Amino acid sequence: MVKRHSSNVFVDRLAYSRHSNGVMTACQVPAALIHQIQEELDKEEEEMMVFLCRDLAPDLATADLREILAALNEREKLSPVGLSELLYRVKRFDLLRRILNTEKATVEAHLTRSLRLVPDYRVLMVEINENLEKEEVGSLLFLLRDYTPRMKMAKDKSFLALVIDLEKLNLVAPNQLDLIENCFQSIHRIDLIRKIQNYKHKALMSSVHSQPVYVNARPASLTNLNLIDPPYNSGIQNGSKEKLQNGLNHTLAEPVPMSIQESGSASHKGTDEPYRMQSQPLGICLIIDCIGNDADVLEETFRGLGYDVHCHRYLNIATMKQTLLDVASLQQHRNYDSFICILVSRGSHQGIFCTDITCSGFPLEQIKNYFTPDSCPGLLGKPKLFFIQSYIVPENEQECTSLLEVDGNDKNIVTKVIIPRGADIFWSHCKVDASTLEKSSTSCSYYLRCLAELLRDPYIRKLTISDIHTELNGRVYKWNETAEPCQQYSLLLQHTLTKELFLFPT
Known part of the structure; x- marks a missing residue:
């Protein structure tokens, strides 16, 4: 005798054969079982299940759940497997185990290889x-x-x-x-x-x-989602406004089946398990502001998000390097779930000058190297976010720094970008001409101001960091529509995040 897997017992237990004498078929379930399940559901779960069945019994639009399930059962549309799918859709995994004697993984496996009872729209x-x-x-x-x-x-x-x-x-x-x-x-x-x-x-x-x-x-x-978000062009022509505002099309990819989460808050949770964000604080936020206009707002914002903020102003390159090394060496990273680094400085397209005047600058590429698994083991597998505001000091010949997606055929666009090496890095780099500081030496970065506003918004802060950055792209684009060319921001996002990231406890 072949031994059956225990997770399939519910199919055997509920399977019947109907002949001319009216005995139930395998396409039906006992009425007592329908009654038992209906009694276990709360009002909201009943509403969801009725909604899921709406296309299966359109003539019973005003009926309650018990009537709908009974009618589907009579019409041989409600098999034991179909009933398990309905419980799965309303996340009653406990009833799958206790009443149907099956597991969530078994139902998921069935859904990936067989037709489903419920339409995807529902x-x-x-x-x-x-x-x-x-x-x-x-x-x-x-x-x-x-x-x-x-x-x-x-x-x-x-x-x-x-x-x-x-x-x-x-x-x-x-x-x-x-x-x-x-x-x-x-x-x-x-x-x-x-x-x-x-x-x-x-x-x-x-x-x-x-x-x-x-x-x-x-x-x-x-x-x-794509591991690398496409760059956006700050100099977008008017015809590409709709493309940017609806720019989510650029991130669509072939979906991959994932399991529905069984525990934790259901609010804004996708079927991909997000990064763990439960530590208190969520992590260290290092702010190095060599201009001096943004530190206060940023410190208040990230402290409000639950980060341990380390704020430094007016550092030269040597002091900045030592600060990065000191922060990367902190043992607290092992107990925290993420890390954020914000740098504000004059610089070139690929480096920053800090407060130094005559130097070649410090390569931006090297900043994240302080926080790789080799340099900072405590951050292994954890998201590391970098927000860079560079005020570009002009060279002999002005170089086009537009890194946002362009709609036209501009051949002068710089395509060289800094791509993060290693997993779990989120790299947002904004550039603007240093002349903006000469016109208003006390004004903050529009990029960082918008970032702070978005993170403080009670609704927007519930989005993933990628979606928040999409909102940020839109605001930068609108600014550039009316700003003078020398005051337009170019914004680049590159990341190698492997999960969804929410900047609040999940």
């Missing part, structure tokens, strides 16, 4: 619902007043209930999500826009391969 909406705060749903309801004046705008309406109302008005459908995207743009939820764009991308790929569109494709939220 899965996407449920995932978005779980990632929205109550206040954000209220904002969506307000924004949609212009589109749905006759819709009942109850204050306690859930996002899923809102979607159903929009579906009834033909404003939202599996292939019609622009309205929701626009609303997410208004409340700065770029992460949710990315979910929708990945869903659309997979639907397009499915269509190209002549497979069913929007239904039973890969899970809609399973994204795999």
Whole structure:
């Protein structure tokens, strides 16, 4: 006798064969089991499950969960495997184990190789619902007043209930999500826009391969961001404004199946496990401001984020190198979950001068070498973020420093960039002509000011650091639209992060 794996017992236990005498088939489950599961679910979980089943029983749109599951069971649409998928989608992994005697990994394996019960569109909406705060749903309801004046705008309406109302008005459908995207743009939820764009991308790929569109494709939220974000051009022509504002298209990649997280906060969590950010403090934030205009705001901002801030002003190169060495040697890194370094200085395109006047400068490339695993073992596998503001001192011949993506055919663009070596590095480098300091010696960097404002925003700070930087790109672009050429900022982002990174406890 062949011994079966214990995780498949639930299929054996619930499998029946129906002949002419009316005995249940393997496509059905006992009514007592449906009752038991329904009793275990709370009101919100019932709402999610009803929403997931909406396309499976369109004639039962107003029925409760028990009626819908019973009807699907009678119609032989609710197999034990399908029931396990529904529990998986609402993250009731405890019921999978206790009632269906299976594991989350078993269900995931089935979903990767077989057709799913629930359409991807429904899965996407449920995932978005779980990632929205109550206040954000209220904002969506307000924004949609212009589109749905006759819709009942109850204050306690859930996002899923809102979607159903929009579906009834033909404003939202599996292939019609622009309205929701626009609303997410208004409340700065770029992460949710990315979910929708990945869903659309997979639907397009499915269509190209002549497979069913929007239904039973890969899970809609399973994204795999590029390790290196494309550079953006500060001198973008007007025609590329839309490209930058919707620049998330540049980061879409073929999705990779991941498991749904079983523990921790569900808020804004993708299916990729993010970097661990639970230490107190979250890490050391080293600020070296050789200009003296930004340190106070930056220190307050990162201290508010939960970092142990070490702030230094007006260092020469020798002192800066010693400071980097001293900070990299701190044993506290072993107990912390991340590291941030912010440098503000005059310099050249590839180096910084600090307060020194006559020198060749210190290569920017070498700064991160102080914090590699060899130099700083305590930061192995942990995210290391660098924000550099360089005030470029002109040379004999002005060099084009535009590093943002350009829409035209400008052949003078400098394409040489500094690419971080090693994993877990986030490198944001902003350049502006040093003449901006001569015009206003006390004004802070627009780049760093916007960064601080974004990190202080209670909604935007919930995004991943990559999404926050996308917002930062947009603000720099708008500044450059009206600024004089010598006051335009060029912004470069390169990173080798291997997970999503949130700058708050996760």
